[in-house]
Amino acid sequence: MDLKDKLISSFMAFEDNVDVEHPVHDVRTEAIKNFEHKGFPSKKEEAWKYTSLNSLQKIDFSIFPKQENAIEYKDVKKYFIHEIDTYKIVFIDGVYSSHLSETTHDGVDICLMSSALTKPMYKQIIDVYFNKVASNDESLTTLNTAFSREGAYIYIPKNKMPKKPVEILHFATGNEASIMLQPRNLIIVEENAEVQIIERHQSLTSNDVLTNSVTEIFAAESAIVDYYKIQNDTANASLIDNTYVDQKGKSHVKVHTFSFGGKLTRNNLNFFQNGEFMDSTMKGVTILGEKQHVDHHTLVHHIEPNCESHQDYKGIYGDSSTGVFNGKIIVDKIAQKTNAFQQNNNILVSDKATINTKPQLEIFADDVKCSHGCTIGQLDEEALFYLQSRGIPKKEARALLMYAFANNVLESVRIPELKTRINKLIAKKLGVNLGFDL
């Protein structure tokens, strides 16, 4: 049985475990119909031209974890930003781990989607926000919607800010062969409120893991959201990340994506600007080797006037790795005075590495500033010689140049300990110890 059939036939079993009377279940039912109709995207579709899900669909994934698996904190401590105090929402094989988590209801809600989707006290909010910005058309998103049950739920009321950043961690233990996970996150940041979130998916197994995640983020007027995605998973772990951001006026939302690992990673990052005087920022550092594949698909839809968007993606591709950047910007006719900036720079450090980069601008307004640029190059030999002539060995010199190339993306990371961690991951990925704190 292929994965699509397996998922569809599993839906009935899934229904045994959720409240089918809850209005959310109507959304799920509709979604599974959509998925059944569309199936997995194929390479024939323009948006999936360079990313094939075929081989993943041949793997016999377990759809539901059969038991709760325990992990000791000491064994996974390194995956947390443990240098600082954080709220933690932790899942093991898709199941919430109270043991590893630290949630709160103290002025803000940092807790579980399963609670939000079932408890009456959240019903009003779920009615207003659940599946309201996520696509009902994109098949992988609808697949996630159909099976939406668990994930992170974060609600920050007006003028509030949690005392510390929030970490969302998903571990896959592989205790029962290959596993498919479908976390569903809902993040609501009310007027003038603020939150910082760090998300990571980590496999602890050599078995295959496929995560199809959907995150909906609602940023109200003047809200500030900083979202950091650390993608440094193992060689058998694949991730399809579908993130949808609904922004209101004067809000600031930044999503940083650090892609250093995994087998196949697809980031579908969608911003909808429903208001004026806001900005949306998408930044990414991608450093790949071996046969890794990362596909960044971004969309910014400028719906109202006087807004900004900034995209800056840097990629370094070695070995036989492949990368894709597809940045779509839509500027509606009334969205005058839009300032949209997009930049994608890549370095190929191997003859076998590939990058496909494509800006896609659809501009219907006439008084806008939209700039885009993409470059694909090699390391500057003259710069390499310059560093070597100062006694820096070739390998370190190359790493230093690659680091320098990616560096400006890190400037906007506002959690210093996270920045240090990313720097260390970069140094490790580049295979060097540069001897100073980058």
Added chain:
Amino acid sequence: MLIIKDLHAQVEDKEILKGINLKVNAGEVHAIMGPNGSGKSTLASVIAGKEEFEVTKGSVSLEGEDLEEVSPEERAHKGVFLSFQYPVEIPGVSVTNFMKTAINETRKAKGLEDMPANEMLKLIRDKSELLEIDRKFLSRSLNQGFSGGEKKRNEIFQMAMLEPKVAILDETDSGLDIDALRIVANGVNKLKSKDNAVIVITHYQRLLDYIVPDFVHVIHDGKIVKSGTKELALELEEKGYDWLKQEAAV
């Protein structure tokens, strides 16, 4: 200290150096002059080990060791320093971090521990004062947005930090105003000792008023066509290179 014997070098099948002979002893300052395209900068790059140039004949040796198979970084560890004519801009790496990396990599190659942080800071402070470099300058990205003068001053600052045995200054005077020229020359003079040597590559006599050479060599068409003392530089200033070209052609 540095001995160059019958050195031939080419880039993409074009021979640029056609038999250079040069002997530089410790404590000496040599000036290399010559018209554009004569091979001066190529000679500097070949001594520093740039791989783009292929040495087809002859040799470069430092303190008796042939450098043919030695990488640029190993040459640096052994005491070769090249002040670049066009220092490369490297955004994202500060001058300080760059120097720390360079010094500690050199120490590592010699089997030494990293330099303690306080010692490093003191060294940076002392050497930046020597070149009259503002402290703020040190936290800027390497060469990025630096003026011509700042770049060259930064090169000599690096030389001061690394204390090479043989320093090659490739047109360090180009793009410098008279004040910057004085500062740079002053820095070089203070770094000069009986144990090291300096090779100054320049078009003009001007720099040699400040860094006084023991010997002056003129390169034309990949060969040293005339050698002499500092008076030769004055003669060149007055008469240009044409008479030497004609002399070489005979």
